[in-house]
Every structure is written in structure tokens, then in C-alpha cells.
Amino acid sequence: MEFTTLAPKEFTKFERTQKTGNFFQSVPRSVLREKMGFNTYLVGVKEDKKVLAAALIIERDHEALLQLGPIMDYSNSKLLDFFLTEIIKYAHEQKFIKLEIFPPIVYATRQMDGTVIDKPDTSKIFDAFKKHGFTHEGFTTEVENKANRWMFIKDLSGLKTLRDAELTMNSSTRKKLHKTARELEIKVLKDKSELPEWREALLESNKRNGIPTREVKYFEDLWDAFDDEVVFVEARVKETGELVSSEVDIFHPNEMVAFVAGTIEKNKHYNGSTAIKGWNIEECLRRGQTRMNLYGMKGDFSPSNPLLFFKSGLGGITEEYVGGFSIVLDSKKLLKNKIKRKIKRIVKH
Numbered sequence: 001m002e003f004t005t006l007a008p009k010e011f012t013k014f015e016r017t018q019k020t021g022n023f024f025q026s027v028p029r030s031v032l033r034e035k036m037g038f039n040t041y042l043v044g045v046k047e048d049k050k051v052l053a054a055a056l057i058i059e060r061d062h063e064a065l066l067q068l069g070p071i072m073d074y075s076n077s078k079l080l081d082f083f084l085t086e087i088i089k090y091a092h093e094q095k096f097i098k099l100e101i102f103p104p105i106v107y108a109t110r111q112m113d114g115t116v117i118d119k120p121d122t123s124k125i126f127d128a129f130k131k132h133g134f135t136h137e138g139f140t141t142e143v144e145n146k147a148n149r150w151m152f153i154k155d156l157s158g159l160k161t162l163r164d165a166e167l168t169m170n171s172s173t174r175k176k177l178h179k180t181a182r183e184l185e186i187k188v189l190k191d192k193s194e195l196p197e198w199r200e201a202l203l204e205s206n207k208r209n210g211i212p213t214r215e216v217k218y219f220e221d222l223w224d225a226f227d228d229e230v231v232f233v234e235a236r237v238k239e240t241g242e243l244v245s246s247e248v249d250i251f252h253p254n255e256m257v258a259f260v261a262g263t264i265e266k267n268k269h270y271n272g273s274t275a276i277k278g279w280n281i282e283e284c285l286r287r288g289q290t291r292m293n294l295y296g297m298k299g300d301f302s303p304s305n306p307l308l309f310f311k312s313g314l315g316g317i318t319e320e321y322v323g324g325f326s327i328v329l330d331s332k333k334l335l336k337n338k339i340k341r342k343i344k345r346i347v348k349h
Contacts (some may be wrong), residue, residue: 003044025071055071098328197243230251243267274310
């Protein structure tokens with residue numbers, strides 16, 4: 001086996017044929033991150049010219065990250081051992097001071113009350129990372145920017161119409177969906193000039209949650225990088241044309257991901273997010289996709305979790321992932337980076 005850099009075309013060809021393939025580990029994601037000022041590296045493992053593993057590494061300030069990667073057959077222990085050995089060597093060669101890896105491996109699937117449906121044996125994964133000096137970052141429960149541990153998944157297998165999907169939802173969600181059909185219209189953005197107004201719903205939601213919203217340029221770059229695989233959609237009031245909710249969806253061959261969404265506070269009673277979910281289902285069925293990933297959520301199954309309450313009404317399961325593994329390669333330089341970031345935050349505020 002050989003650890004090597006991969007050309008974009010061979011990376012894509014491999015990634016899109018693998019069960020663990022995902023948009024985080026894709027060439028468009030590399031293009032987007034480069035525009036955001038990161039350095040990116042497409043690497044992998046080959047044997048007899050055949051690609052066996054692929055990974056998109058994102059790096060800034062010599063701190064490297066693999067989000068939901070590498071893409072490979074994790075049941076192949078020899079391959080995983082070789083990859084980890086070589087990725088550490090590569091990290092030293094590139095003068096990385098820290099390396100974080102979030103494998104696309106499900107730790108457990110759960111019902112919406114938290115009950116475990118299935119828990120595959122992932123002990124060999126944990127053992128492999130430990131053997132190579134990685135530390136597990138813990139079984140976190142919060143929504144994370146690097147790579148979410150908790151995702152809500154709706155399986156559309158065997159469904160042909162939105163009506164079929166409605167029968168898998170609870171009665172409250174079905175009623176809301178029917179109501180939104182009467183009151184709202186779904187619009188797909190056709191031009192990037194529409195993004196500033198579309199972004200207003202994200203601004204309001206993020207402000208309520210105390211988190212920043214990316215600038216319009218980020219969404220313009222996202223549009224360019226993913227081309228026809230990204231869709232910017234919004235729900236508006238039929239009578240007035242007022243914006244209610246906005247969302248950006250990425251249609252990767254393996255799944256549709258509801259990446260970012262928001263709702264205008266004064267119009268939230270229209271249930272725009274529910275209306276968009278109905279559109280999501282119909283669009284997935286039109287494209288022949290059977291997996292809807294409504295993306296990040298907390299590992300909190302209490303009745304007080306509003307996001308869980310909303311998503312559970314659609315019918316589905318929660319996938320809990322193994323989480324992150326990290327290895328520090330230069331502790332002194334890493335400490336300097338942390339101090340610099342802390343000073344920047346203080347100056348900014």
C-alpha cells in the first residue's frame with residue numbers, strides 16, 4: 001500500500017462510490033474552504049493504482065482537521081492501521097502541530113426518546129486510534145461546528161410521494177404541513193443576488209441562539225463550489241410575499257443534508273421550516289435520494305429540547321457518531337496558537 005496525494009477527479013470518483021462518502025469529504029468542500037482562507041490537502045491510500053482510502057484535510061495555523069473522514073472501509077483493520085501510521089508521518093512533514101479526525105462511523109442509532117436501536121461494535125476503531133497516540137475527545141452532546149456527533153436521519157426508502165411520507169409523521173406535523181400548503185409558497189433561489197434577503201431568516205435565528213451568521217460572500221462561494229448540488233430555498237407567505245424561513249440544502253449522492261436554516265421571528269407561526277421539510281421530501285423523491293439528513297442536533301432527549309420535538313414529528317432516527325480523535329504534534333506551538341486566538345477575541349470585543 002502507498003500513502004499519496006490524490007487528484008481531484010480520482011478523489012471524487014472514489015468518494016462518491018463509498019458508503020461513508022459525504023459532502024464534508026468532497027472536492028467542492030475543498031474548493032469552498034480554500035476560498036475561506038484554509039489550506040486543503042487531498043490524500044489517500046492506493047494499492048496497485050486502486051484507491052482504497054481518501055481524506056480531505058483542512059488546515060489553518062498548522063492545525064489540521066478531517067471532518068467525517070477518512071473515507072474508507074473501516075472493517076479493514078490493516079488499512080486503518082496503515083492510514084493512521086502514514087497520516088501522522090504526513091502531518092509531521094507538513095509541520096502540523098495538531099491533527100483531529102472525526103471518522104464517519106456510527107456509534108449508535110437511537111429512537112427519538114433516546115432508546116438505543118442498534119449499537120455496532122466500534123471497539124476496534126477506538127483501539128486503533130489509541131494505539132497511534134490519539135486521544136478521544138469525549139462523548140459530547142452539544143451541536144458542534146467541527147463535526148456533529150448527533151444527526152437526525154429520515155429514511156425515504158420505499159416511499160413514492162409526499163403523501164406516503166406523511167403517513168410516517170405524527171398527526172401534529174401532518175396538520176402543520178397541510179396548513180403550510182394553503183398559506184405558504186416554496187421558492188428556490190435562481191440568482192446569487194437574492195442571497196442577502198434570503199440570509200435575513202438565518203440572521204434572526206442565529207441572533208436568538210447567540211451565534212454569528214456567515215457573511216453573504218460565504219453563501220456565494222458555497223453556491224459556486226457545489227454548483228447544482230446546492231439549493232437555496234425559502235418559504236414565503238402567499239398573500240404578502242413576506243419571508244418566513246430560509247434553508248440551504250446539499251444534495252450529495254449519498255444523502256440530502258439540510259445544512260443551514262433559519263426563521264423570521266414574527267413569522268414563525270407560519271411553520272415555514274415544516275413547509276420546507278415537505279419540499280425536501282418531494283425533491284429527494286424526485287432525485288431518487290432515500291436518505292434525508294436533517295443534520296446537527298443535541299444529544300438531549302428530554303421533552304424540553306425544541307429541535308428534537310420538531311424533528312421527531314417528521315419520523316426518523318438519531319445517529320450518534322463515535323466523535324473526534326486528536327493528537328498533538330507540537331504542544332508549545334499549539335499553546336502559542338491558543339494564546340493568539342484568545343488575544344484576538346479580547347481585542348475584537
